[in-house]
Amino acid sequence: MTADGDLVEHLRRLEAELVSADVWQSRAELEARMSPDFVEIGGGGPLDREGLIGIILGTDPGTWQAEDFSVRELAPTVALVTYRSVIDRDDDRPPLIALRSSIWRREDERWRMELHQITRLG
Secondary structure, three states, X not given: OEOOHHHHHHHHHHHHHHOOHHHHOOHHHXXXXXXXXXXXXXXXXXXXXXXXXXXXXXXXXXXXXXXXXXXXXXXXXXXXXXXEEEEEOOOOOOOEEEEEEEEEEEEOOEEEEEEEEEEEOX
């Protein structure tokens, strides 16, 4: 079932926060946004939460944009997010373009990412 507008905007904001420079500077902020059982597939993984945090903590994620952002409710506390991302990096490398999907689960009244999958395009 397609999610209502409020949930779509809420999860869009959470996805954007998760790839922000402020969050990537803080282990506590990263952990607060990812489930303890978090898994990432396709970005060099699979990686668990600690493995991904170890790679990204203290680095610069670049500037993130999401296109074709969609949210589908799988259950009252589970949502699937899909989108095409464009990440502009602050160096001479070309933008990183990828198809992404995330499963978010509401735990203790807050949404946390459970799974993230990346398919790089080019």
